[in-house]
């Protein structure tokens with residue numbers, strides 16, 4: 478597992494980001510290339526490379542991703558709903574090898590999957 482990723486640098490404040498939430502287990506910031514009016518990435522503070530690498534030691538941080546998502550969604554006014562996505566490895570379209578949850582909302586997000 479890498480100790481350092483693009484997202485650990487954001488979490489430590491070494492790369493600028495629009496951080497919207499931070500606690501002892503997770504950090505959330507706005508996606509640099511938003512795919513919806515609200516597009517936030519919620520990231521465990523410790524590196525888990527992908528969803529295929531999670532262990533029982535990660536359970537608290539992974540649970541906190543959902544609690545943080547709910548709190549951020551409330552603050553962002555997403556009462557109409559939103560989508561949570563975790564891409565995993567190459568076929569899942571994962572680009573950054575530090576597990577993260579996308580929170581997308583602010584308009585209807587559309588079909589769950591489009592085939593290209």
Ligand code: AMP
Pocket residue numbers: 483492494506507508509510511518563564570571572573574
């Ligand atoms: P994924 O494809 O699931 O790995 O998602 C990676 C996401 O990170 C993409 O939506 C990118 O737009 C986003 N991203 C890449 N670099 C940054 C950055 N410096 N700050 C915020 N978001 C970023």
